[in-house]
Amino acid sequence: MKILVTGGAGYIGRTVVSALADAGHTPVILDSLVVGRPEFVEGQVFYHGDIADGAVLGRVFREHPDLDAVMHFAARIDVEESTRLPSLYYTENLAKAQVLLQAALAAGVKRFLFSSTAAVYQAGRPGEGLREDSPLLPLSAYASSKLMFERVMADICREYGAFGMALRYFNPVGADPAMRSGPFRPDPSHLLGKLTKLSARGGGTFTINGDDYETRDGTPMRDFIHVWDLAQAHLAALTYMMDSAEETGFEVMNVGSSVGVTVREFVDTFLEVSGSPLNVVVGARRPGDSAGAFADTTRAREILGWVPRLSLRQGIADALRWEQIWQDRQQPNGAK
């Protein structure tokens, strides 16, 4: 199948591009390269442009009249930034996404897969996984923009007789196990990114943001999903949409490991896997943080037949291996 992948030069989008190619599909990438990396589109069918640029969209759909589906990853993803710049988030993640969706529908592409987020949920009850019908409470413009687009998609897919799916990601970690892509931000704020950078520098102090939450060790809980497992969920969702007897539909599905891991447990596992001599201290809570939760992935298992296969340890090991490769690549002439 031929799939348009927006944001295909980004961390998750590029991983999915590799998974699609490995499975014999043909990805066509559309990326503005505002965040995405030019290295990730080398050798790929690639269009440089914005998801709402009519001229670029026109070219893509004209030159690929045989597209079977769109996988839409291109988005702004920084929760903190979204609380400062909500208009940017509603423009990029909601208004522009609608332009893309309608361009696809006008071109007759009626399968649309969207990257949503677990940030749409209200914090779960301790010990209970979040289900797709659990209470929603988006706390940032980022989360709201994602949830709003889910609803826009549901309505417009019905109007046009199309099939849409929104995958609600929990916390992706790791890199393509074949090392074709991985995280690339020079100054990441997320847990594994921070730990990986410290480890690459040979040590330093890592601060756990609060240990007075209602979790088993007081530190927040998250559900970490290997990015390659996440990519496989997209392939399963694509197959499901293409094989569906229904022409029209809309499905929401959690994609997580279904295992809750606390920040302290994560840090301990990281120290074991990396062997890094990090100094771990406990600091204040991070504003806006929640005690967190994990995914109930029953729907993805039953409907898509998808289950995560890769461990947290492998996610950490792959991230560490990729960090080394990526840093080496950033050096001129490959010098260390």
Ligand SMILES: O=c1ccn([C@@H]2O[C@H](COP(=O)(O)OP(=O)(O)O[C@H]3O[C@H](CO)[C@H](O)[C@H](O)[C@H]3O)[C@@H](O)[C@H]2O)c(=O)[nH]1
């Ligand atoms: O140096 C650090 C960095 C993070 N943490 C803690 O680790 C946990 C996880 O934080 P991340 O920033 O890694 O992940 P979040 O769950 O907060 O947010 C991520 O997942 C969300 C979905 O739930 C959104 O997609 C968002 O964009 C993405 O960053 C939080 O309790 C955070 O405070 C620390 O203790 N120290």
